[in-house]
Amino acid sequence: MAESILSLKEVHTYIVQHHILQGVTLDVTAGRPTVFLGRNGAGKSSTLRAIIGLNPVTSGEIHLAGRPIQGRKPYEIARLGVGFVAEDRAVFYNLSVEENMRLSMFEENEQAWNRLETVLDLFPDLKRLWRINAGLLSGGQKQMLAIARAFVNDHRILLIDEPSKGLAPIVVDQVGESLLQIKDKTTIILVEQNFHLASLVGTDYFILDDGRVVHQGLMEDLVEDQALKQKYLGIG
Numbered sequence: 543m544a545e546s547i548l549s550l551k552e553v554h555t556y557i558v559q560h561h562i563l564q565g566v567t568l569d570v571t572a573g574r575p576t577v578f579l580g581r582n583g584a585g586k587s588s589t590l591r592a593i594i595g596l597n598p599v600t601s602g603e604i605h606l607a608g609r610p611i612q613g614r615k616p617y618e619i620a621r622l623g624v625g626f627v628a629e630d631r632a633v634f635y636n637l638s639v640e641e642n643m644r645l646s647m648f649e650e651n652e653q654a655w656n657r658l659e660t661v662l663d664l665f666p667d668l669k670r671l672w673r674i675n676a677g678l679l680s681g682g683q684k685q686m687l688a689i690a691r692a693f694v695n696d697h698r699i700l701l702i703d704e705p706s707k708g709l710a711p712i713v714v715d716q717v718g719e720s721l722l723q724i725k726d727k728t729t730i731i732l733v734e735q736n737f738h739l740a741s742l743v744g745t746d747y748f749i750l751d752d753g754r755v756v757h758q759g760l761m762e763d764l765v766e767d768q769a770l771k772q773k774y775l776g777i778g
């Protein structure tokens with residue numbers, strides 16, 4: 543049987559009195575890029591935040607490669623192998639690209655430097671902009687820096703929240719290219735409203751609605767399923 547790298551079982555979260563995740567259950571298979579879809583407010587970002595430990599899980603279980611991680615602090619979960627690129631693609635504006643990259647490296651040993659080399663081969667723009675302050679980068683370049691920062695550590699899974707948001711179509715294509723380059727090197731879990739990008743990157747999908755998973759399957763089947771896309775994604 544294929545190895546489950548991440549599993550959520552009946553995960554509930556609250557923000558103050560609001561019941562946000564209402565029993566999210568899902569399994570991500572190691573090596574299969576997986577996309578979370580659903581309309582605005584469906585609970586996609588909240589699910590990522592629960593996995594990384596930013597939103598406390600009030601009940602349910604989250605396992606990373608068979609090991610329970612719910613209730614741990616975000617930095618502990620990161621160290622266990624969960625990378626996270628937040629929706630706001632946080633980079634340090636007053637620091638150079640180089641400093642941004644080095645800050646995110648868990649340790650600066652030979653392995654880490656080799657990995658950095660690989661990252662720079664994947665993102666040649668960043669190499670060119672190495673000494674530039676990140677605040678001066680374009681939206682697309684900031685997004686690439688945010689992904690590269692997460693990718694520089696050897697994560698088991700990499701959570702990426704809406705990398706195409708606010709970017710021009712041609713830049714979305716570049717971000718898509720970067721994702722295609724890294725999708726065989728770590729297990730990507732992508733939240734993405736751009737269905738074309740989602741279908742290029744993802745092999746498996748989960749559709750969330752009202753804080754629950756309402757559908758799951760193979761991306762190639764969803765691409766053909768006009769009714770399902772219309773119902774939950776408003777496209778067809």
Ligand SMILES: Nc1ncnc2c1ncn2[C@@H]1O[C@H](COP(=O)(O)OP(=O)(O)OP(=O)(O)O)[C@@H](O)[C@H]1O
Pocket residue numbers: 557560562580581582583584585586587588589
């Ligand atoms: N701090 C908060 N206080 C109250 N409700 C919140 C808070 N943060 C999120 N929510 C609610 O939780 C629900 C899920 O939000 P979430 O951000 O996970 O949605 P999403 O699927 O990522 O949507 P989008 O596509 O718009 O990013 C929404 O109804 C949202 O209003």
Ligand SMILES: [Mg+2]
Pocket residue numbers: 586587588629703
């Ligand atoms: Mg979101």
